Amino acid sequence: MAIKLVLSDIDGTLLPRGNAEVDRRVVEAFHALLDAGLAVGPASGRALPAILPAFAGDEACAATALATNGMQVYTAGKLVHEEHLDREGLVQLAAAVREVPRAGMICFKGAEVFLVEGERDVLAPIFPSYAAHVTPVDAVPDFPVVKANVFVDADVQGTQALMERLEAVLPRLGLNTPMAGFMNVVPVGYSKATGIDIICRELDVSLDEVVVFGDADNDLEMLEHVPNSVAVANATPRAAAAARWHIGSVDEFAVPKAMMAIEAGEAESHDGYSGGEVAVYCIMPSAAASGCGLEAGARPLKTVRFAWRAFGLWRLRAPLDFSRNLEAPGDVCSHGDQGAAQYIIQPIALPPS
Template sequence: MTLPALIACDVDGTLFDENETISPRTRDAVRAAVAAGAQFVVATGRPPRWIRPVVEALGFAPIAVCANGAVVYDPANDRVLSSRTLAVDTLAELAELAARVIPGAGLAVERIGERAHDTATPQFISSPGYEHAWLNPDNTEVSIDDLLSAPAIKLLIRKAGARSADMAAALAKHVGIEGDITYSTNNGLVEIVPLGISKASGVEEIAKPQGITRDEVVAFGDMPNDIPMLLWAGHGVAMGNAHPDVVAAADEVTAPNTDDGVGRVLERWWL
């Protein structure tokens, strides 16, 4: 492709290595692209409150597509620019479905306020006994009724010891009109976002007002929640450590996230 106008990049398993850091080589390549006029957009399943470590690692604050496309966030000004939510009645339907299809699964929701840490809006709440899939749990346990009492940017369904792919496949037989299913780890966690929302829709929301077309976008990812973005972009790049379905969807496979996969591709145009 010609010189990209926008770089859309996943974080975990893509930009970050296994220590949740960015190598100097990849950081230099990203910063060279930005210095030359390209826009760098973070596109992640992370909520806005988990974007600060990315900003610190990069050394600048790019616009971030968060929660798999449900939120567009400006970390430089700590401001939520837009959000899409699952309605209360939709959450209730999905919770009933999860209980029926995946017995014993715990539920959690991500909510959003006006800022990354909005004390007026409890942001990550879970059902009693919810077992966090990550090492940095920050959930508040509430009753199921409270959990489902307000709109949410995504619903998380968690079952320890299960495979996310199997859970997603089971739910996909039933979910169609309620929301879109995805996952970013195979550690027994699936996420449901509003129907039609994905990292692709989030990146397009940023690109379109600037007159940037999909053909001018290069996108990087490693897990199934990245597939819509890689298919939408003019050039979709799967990491060497990517899920097989991501590899199949990509235009190119680069080196793993532990070997500067993102940086190696960007160096073709910059540096």
């Protein structure tokens, strides 16, 4: 089935942590899909005023968008759905955060950021762009709040522990974490997957016609919900496990490469085998050091058949004890369970593209 809608998380998926703008290759890939007649856009925890600067103000890249973890849905540049956070729940959350050392809470009104609890200096290293423009306030604002976040000076485990502690006292609000020290606040049961269902109805697109890219735990529901879900190599273990496909890292510009493969018509997945075979050779460390050439004494490991080709990648089918996407025959991949050993894929007969 042809792909009609492509959505991608931003931070850690399109945009390396610490960068302000996506690489030009991301913008070019978005426009290539748009020119091919596909809908494409971000699926981000950011609100739209924080999404646009990441694309250097290119509004076409966010005309279709799931903003604020799907709580704001845009099509053709227009807001078509918006959820609000329960104010009583936010007041309860602020009171609970107040008791946690080096933690805080922020709320948003458009591009304005309000510091409800905590210190700017704690927020700054976690999310510098928010800290740079935050305004301290004495209480939860009385305007309808779409976006709120909790921050804490903690590692991934500490963030997860605080999230579970807060959720235990919040009957009306849920939390998810896109990165260490930072949590998104959502209505209970709401996620990016909820927003995807809404945008699919708006665009008359089925889930089988959607591709999503993600890297973090706030992408879990989205990756589990959409059949053609893709995780980058730097994804969290939970996000990687939730995704059907796995590509390179954000630093390797893997998502724009995959988007260009979609534009080229290489994204249709196939059940079963495609009809080709490959030999997989085990390359030991000495051979890897010399460039992984087969002349370095590689020995055949086993022969397997291709399962499918999608997003420009060949996917190997089990029962290999490693399952890894390779961009092309001849590429090398590592497998952690095999220590320093590496593997190279050598074609016997390639299936048709």
